[in-house]
Amino acid sequence: MDPNEPPVPILQRLREWVAIPSDSSQPSLWGEVERMLHVAADKITAMGGTVEFADVGSHELPSGASLRRPPVILAQFEKEPKKATLCFYGHVDVQPANKEDGWATEPFNLTEIDGNLYGRGASDNKGPVLAWLHAIETYLATKQEVPVNIKLVLEGLEESGSDGLEELIQQRNDTFFSDVDYIVISDNVWLSRRPALTYGTRGSTYFFVEVEGPKIDLHSGVFGGCVQEPVGDLIALLGSLLDHRGKILVPGIYESVAPVTEEESKSYQDLHFDLEEMKQEIGVECFLQDTKEAMLMARWRYPSLSIHGIEGAFSQPGSKTVIPRRVVGKFSIRQVPNMEPAVVEKQVTEHLHRVFTRRRSPNKLKVSATVGAKAWVADLKDPQYIAGRRAVKAVFGGEPELIREGSTIPVAHNFQELTGKSVMMLPIGGHDDAEHSEKEKISRYNFIEGTKLFAAYFYELSQLQQSPQKM
């Protein structure tokens, strides 16, 4: 048997999991999410683990009725107090998928084409969850001791906002999580064709800038030129946020941004990222940065501000000559270490009020914000990153790329903040897995080598030291 040819069951199992349309986007579909959770739980139980279906509260339907949310699986395997305890987080719900959306294959029928396994959830996140279970199973099947204690958190509402998870983590901080040493998440993808460890994500704060003027919408023929129009104020406010190269003009905003160390700076040089290929992919002539290093820094470790739109103004096709009485501008700031959302909110609010005051407008300004997630960054010297690098080296024969994400992954920050444990993101998905799109896939290579990576990681972690709590 070719050593690269896997035994059939692990692909067959991914096919069975993908076949369950566990789309969590609508409560009416949650039956399939529950079914998927039970299939996962049965697998864990069959492997000797114990499973608790933890309640995460109810969802209020538009009718006023209340629907119990799909539970979160809290699972554990037999515990050996001397070993470090590793907790894996994953999810078994998926994004919506319909053949008519443009899928070349049946989205819930895992289909292999040229070594790629296409299907909804293949990469996000059923493939990685199964790879983790298969890594454990490999030890069991070969009658070897799993070198670390294993716990799992598997949820069914990740794609619709992880409602109730944060509360559950808090509730179980002193019980389920008390003996956890490390938390691993595998819910993102590599940057290039090379394996990666992810050690940071940006955070996000969403701003609402409301300008309110007359008590009724006005006709621009009758009142144009006579009233200070709320849209004019709002455009000036939004226009004061950025210069023509995307630099944020809010005073003080860059002050707390973590400085770039020499080591970090160097790490960008080794990354494989093709600016030209990316330009082609999204159809732009150029980026605001000329080099790979500068562009990835802009994406991962510097703040950015994007204006998303205006509520209350005319937004349909065609023409309408209204003067809207109240408009709300929307923009978001991606925060990075060490920016404090509360400070950012204060800086932005004060800036906007300063600009507004200079206009001497009779309209009313109200600025509000919601914090989507805080930035997250891990210490690369932490034992699990050392173990992660060794595991990658053992399986793939080279160093991993050390990457971050520009978008928020709230669960990483939340686990770190709420439990105080070390968190690592150890992706096994390929850079072209196209999660959320009609081309979602995981390659056979990544699925199998990813399984090996997790198994190697258990071993490398056990070799490093005893559980930090027991030192």
Add this chain to the structure above:
Amino acid sequence: MDPNEPPVPILQRLREWVAIPSDSSQPSLWGEVERMLHVAADKITAMGGTVEFADVGSHELPSGASLRRPPVILAQFEKEPKKATLCFYGHVDVQPANKEDGWATEPFNLTEIDGNLYGRGASDNKGPVLAWLHAIETYLATKQEVPVNIKLVLEGLEESGSDGLEELIQQRNDTFFSDVDYIVISDNVWLSRRPALTYGTRGSTYFFVEVEGPKIDLHSGVFGGCVQEPVGDLIALLGSLLDHRGKILVPGIYESVAPVTEEESKSYQDLHFDLEEMKQEIGVECFLQDTKEAMLMARWRYPSLSIHGIEGAFSQPGSKTVIPRRVVGKFSIRQVPNMEPAVVEKQVTEHLHRVFTRRRSPNKLKVSATVGAKAWVADLKDPQYIAGRRAVKAVFGGEPELIREGSTIPVAHNFQELTGKSVMMLPIGGHDDAEHSEKEKISRYNFIEGTKLFAAYFYELSQLQQSPQKM
């Protein structure tokens, strides 16, 4: 009989006309519009006039089928070549009206409360059309010769855009309109409690500013800070149009604006317009102007620019972190005499391209414009304005207010441009008639005195001179 108490029939007739729900907003309702046109035509015929139902083409339905538009009435009374010929324009269709919209009365049941006659179309425009017919009828009933030749243009699609009317005017320029000396429109309202003559309206050009960037919408977490966002470019472009007091910053835009003559300047002093009352009505703390004179000049005789909104950006309630790939900003400029729309379009387009070039953005800019209507202004020395002033003096005992409209009334400009005839707007509706709203009314006073005004106007016009064509 109290001389101020009218004979019942003229109010009864307005009640009958208002009772016909000739809402032209939907083709499915055009049956009632046709019925209304026939009622009007029968009235004219009964008075001895001749009526032609002129075809104004067809409307294409979404089904692809074609529906004949309600015709336009072209009517005339017996002609005496020595007399001047006066053509009245009016419309017998109305805005939609439902009791549930907030009407205190039944909208199609003319209801008198405290001397006001509430009902859809009472002021816009059935009341004035009937007042015109009643003025003629007064001469006929008292066996007096009507002192001028009378023609009428009555349409049924004014509230939905007067489709086909412009073409009809052009077609009949050498026939129906060839012997017309003066055109009178009575489709607006007074400025205050005093009667008015309207001698101008602003025009309007609508601008579309399209900024196109990436070929797909982008995630602001992944690409925020790396791409030049189309919304950022658009906000800067829109922000370059106005200063904080509503002054238009497009170079050259004010250059062609007709200078204010001393006579015009004086005319504003006599106008009755209460700034405080207007502030209350629309709910603003102040206007951009401090005096009545300055505010009315800003409304009537200076250009203004209003930004209406953005198409393609996020416009719903809530939050969404998209970077839109293509956005279209919408704004309009109200033009005044002697601004040429083509010149304005060139000035604006060049200005926006200059601002855009300075940004060195990789995105694509496209500016386009549609001219809604040209500004219109009449010569107050024209005989019909002299006759109009005299008629007002005769009926109301004082000079009329000489006013303009800030909004476009395309028909005024179109008649003047297409026929080359003198056009006057001679409103009889009160300043508080609330056309298009759920409080539409005409006062018994305005309806009756308006009828007298039209009759007096026929007389004053005949006294001025013979038809200018025959001089």
